[in-house]
Amino acid sequence: MSDLRTRPTTKRPPTGDLAAEGRRRRASIAAFYTVLIVVAIIYIYPFVIQAGTSFKTDGDSTYNPLNPFPSLFTLDAYATLADVDFPLWFRNSVIVTAFVTVGRVLLCSAAGYALSRLHFVGRKFLLAAILAVMAVPGVVLLIPKFLILNQLGMYNTFSAMIIPLLWDATGIFIMKQYFDTIPPAVEEAARIDGAGVVRRFWSIMLPMAGPALVTLTVFAFQGSWNEFTHFIVARSSAETNTLTTGVAALTTGQFGSGNRYPLKLAAALIMTIPVALVYFVFQRKLVRGQGGGAVKG
Structure with missing residues (x-):
């Protein structure tokens, strides 16, 4: 009586499961990068406000403190700095x-x-x-x-x-x-x-x-x-x-x-x-x- 040797077979998941797994992986990667982008914006935004406000007038910076874009671009702040040592x-x-x-x-x-x-x-x-x-x-x-x-x-x-x-x-x-x-x-x-x-x-x-x-x-x-x-x-x-x-x-x-x-x-x-x-x-x-x-x- 001869021995019957069975070879292990690897079961491949159905094509639908592979597609679902790929979608979940892409979704997790997209969520991860979305969180990174949000954190980066929160971290960088104060520096953007700093740079934009330096080119504003005093009135514009007071009435629109969170808007980084000056309504009137001016270099008065830098000119004043040059006059104060x-x-x-x-x-x-x-x-x-x-x-x-x-x-x-x-x-x-x-x-x-x-x-x-x-x-x-x-x-x-x-x-x-x-x-x-x-x-x-x-x-x-x-x-x-x-x-x-x-x-x-x-x-x-x-x-x-x-x-x-x-x-x-x-x-x-x-x-x-x-x-x-x-x-x-x-x-x-x-x-x-x-x-x-x-x-x-x-x-x-x-x-x-x-x-x-x-x-x-x-x-x-x-x-x-x-x-x-x-x-x-x-x-x-x-x-x-x-x-x-x-x-x-x-x-x-x-x-x-x-x-x-x-x-x-x-x-x-x-x-x-x-x-x-x-x-x-x-x-x-x-x-x-x-x-x-x-x-x-």
Whole structure:
């Protein structure tokens, strides 16, 4: 008696079921993208109102605040900004942001590398102290900052606005965590070739930390460009006003009476453009985590 071997047969769903499944899938995809579009509109609409209102007249912005299209296109708000030291504020913001961004990237990278790779007495205590600083609200440190800057004779200078912002506990922690993910064998090979600590950091580790460097650069630029509370306690003269402090004084000073929506939103729009440009330039590396490779020398 011969054995009867049955082969498993796959049952295909009827053609009608396949069509229904395809319709359900397309419907779910359409619903998903509809929700995304609605959320995007809700998120972007305030920025559209900001841009449109900056070209309105004061009366138009008051009577039609939610209409982004001006009934009479005008550049009066931007002309007014040019007459109230706005270019000076912009220049000061560029100077402070450039120095803070470059300095913070270099110093936080070096500190993160030291905490990750170098073995020295007190390393764990120092790391714990940095993590503790991250938990302290920044507003708590405003008065100590003012007292230190005043005692050192740095108050109301660009150095007082720049130097305290060069170090950032979050930036050090980001770089330290990323350096921990790099295999020690890469650096060990460079050490065998005779590369010193500085050489290994600059030519091996730093190029491999591309994604972390991009993240730190964006955070440093955005943080220093939008900084406000530190500048309140670090300076007081009109010559050292940045965009944040200058616009705050603008909206509460001689132009604070009335709505003056076009003037305020024109200033806010100009302040937003540099941060948006930096984000769009680096967004691909932020999302995909692309970075450079090691450079052996």
